Amino acid sequence: MTNQEKLKIIQDALGNSSDIVVRDVSPSLSYLYLESVSSDDKISDFLVESITKQEKVEDLFSALKEGIYNSHIEILEDLNDCYYYLASGYTCLFLENEKKYFVIETKTKLDRGISESTSEPLIRGPKDSFTENHAINLGLIRKRIKDPKLRIQDIKIGRRTNSKVSIIYIEDIALPKSVETILDSLEKIDIDGILDTGYIRDFLETKEKSFFPCMISTERPDFSCQSLLNGKIVIMVENSPYVLILPAVLTDFLKSSEDYYQKYVSSTFSRVLKLIAFIVTIITPALYIALMTFNQEMIPDQLLISLATQRSEVPFPTFMEVIIFVVLFEILREADIKSPSASGASMSIVGALILGDAAVTAGIVSPFVVIVVAITSICELVFTDMDFINAIRQWRLIFIFSTIFTGIIGMVSAGLILIIRLASLEPLNTPYLLPFSPFNISGMEDSIFLFPSNKRKNRPNYLTKNKKRVKS
């Protein structure tokens, strides 16, 4: 096949796309690349320079094989394979009347650099976060764990996007069975494309039907490495700055990577605070409704009179009041996240004035409802995992609705259902309420209470068979 024929086939296949660049260096050598994903500099500095030197040689193929400067070269035969490489920023080099051809890495940098984590900021700890570049992301983990046992297994998912998905674990710590299960379910995925780790979450969570997430998603490489060292498995998807960590239990969402960098007492304190915040943010609006409409005898005298006075001008029933305000707050929050920062200031003025003050003055809600919703949303803000926050919001609504009909009895029933639902979750055969139910002594060292690092000798035994963490 002549070069012209090969080039014609590729150009036709790509629909004569405008970013195709073709050059015939000599009658026997031609190359083709996509300028949108390739670096012109790399091509002219390394590739063109090295191939023009080789022109008069007898055995052009082996001369090129040795003579091209670029470190990453592959030799392919099937023309159909070249599209993946072209889209990844490779340049194809064709020889006249030669079936084999070269693909040479000439990627351009299409990523932002490593930047500070915005969604999970820390005070004390490393500032870097994952980016959209797969190689950099792997590097951020590799440079932290220099163990040769660190395993990175790649599979490609997506008929059209052909995205690289890496499963990362430490071979002698992670349970082989869990790795197998994950690989199995990933291999079964047949989808046109995945653009983020969020796409594969649902394929991995088929058994667990719950609002609560069974995996942590984080953009912190240090947190991922802490999880790897404990025997968890990290899933990384090309072009996504968020990785998934499996399996996750409830107490994992109370943890932060900072916990291990500061004194263990402070970490325990902040975890206890988060646990309180978790309970408060779920039940507060429901508790308010229960006390105001069913169980008034539980309110202290002074507060009762003040509450009754505050409510006397509000025409709506209490639950309407709460629902109106909770929903308004959710909308405000949604708008705040999505809006460009330029309009953020006007947003907060509208939020603070309209929702906070004017609604009370106008008699739409009573001041206490504003306090209740404020407490609820402040407690929600201590969590960073969006899936976890969403689960909290959904359960809060369930609590509110069950309270509207039966008061405190409904609230307690909703609480029981919540506990039952959580206890029945088992991602990768790991009960979700570990280490409390079933009770697991090795997990206790790092759950709500964090033991000092020198006393925390074992890894949790539900994640690994290789238990010793500190050897002495």
Place this chain on the structure above:
Amino acid sequence: MKKVLGILLLLLLSGCWNYQELNEYAIVTGMAVDYQDNRYQVSFLIANGNKSAEENSTNTSLLSGEGETIYQAMKDVSLESPKELYISHLSVVIFSESLAKEGIHQVLDFLLRDPQSHQNFYLLIAKDTKPSNILSILSPLADYPSQNIASNIVNSSKLQGKISDASFNLFVQKYLEKGFEPIMNSVIILGDIEAGKTSDSQEKSEQDAITKLDSLALFKGDKFVGYATQEESIGIDLVLGEIGLLYFNVPCQDSYAVTVSDNYDISYHVEKDKIELQAKVKGSLREVECRINLEEEKEIEKLEKAAEEELRQYMVHAIQLAKNYETDIFGIGAKYKEKYPEEFSKIKDWNAFFKDYPVSIAVDFKYHSKGTLEQSLERKDA
């Protein structure tokens, strides 16, 4: 889907059982009961009246009604109120003297039986006035009148010996127990009642009228029999052992040494034909008016002897009072019953038996502190 439908049905079919908005309640914090011409006159103090101009504060209002039964009277009041009466947060119930003399059985029954009633409020007798007047006197220190009285009882019973911390529960408990008779606090009004009802009075630094807790009222069964004096009230609390801090004057030369006892313990030694009370008291000096040498052991011992006698006198008077009224407010009968159940069952009328039942009293008093001054205040000649 079936499950979801089932849960929805469960929730919806329950309706809104017990659903009541808070602002549809008239929160009753005080209740006054009088009995005239075979009809109960009941007044309720509502804490959340119309909203006053001041932020987050309300005017209280007093609603009255009458009927042949308490419940009827209450429903009569409901006709005046646009909101449902809510008595879960009741803090005081005030009786008129005349009703208390007739017996308060029906009122106790109503308060015990009502499902809203939480049974942790105080019972009082209005001395020399209509009970509803007590509820309408406004106090500048409290947010609403009945709160004023309730917290007054709590604080006074802790800091003084004259008031008994006698809640409704305790009253009923004593009333139902054989060999135990209940007591109640009484309350009086000082000053011009009509002027005291207006809120102008509240803004003056010296009020036109105030409510004040008075001495204890003795009951026999559910019937009021008579008042104790201030001194006898102290004695009653001493014998009952329900005393926190007690101050009393110990005679010393021709004036007094004021003593505060802060550690009080009483034990009862019941025998078939007599009872012995042993009180162990510790206290400190608060005010020494006489000029004695406090550094001398002897002088202190003398004072301690005088204090013991003082306390003993309080108790003797209290017991004498109870014997005069033939009512065993100290629960000596209950203690007798515990030790000699058979003999107790043979006694037909314990209160009559109690009248002639000898009670001996022994008091042991010790000073543990002289306050912050070691000596009595005196100029030293250099």
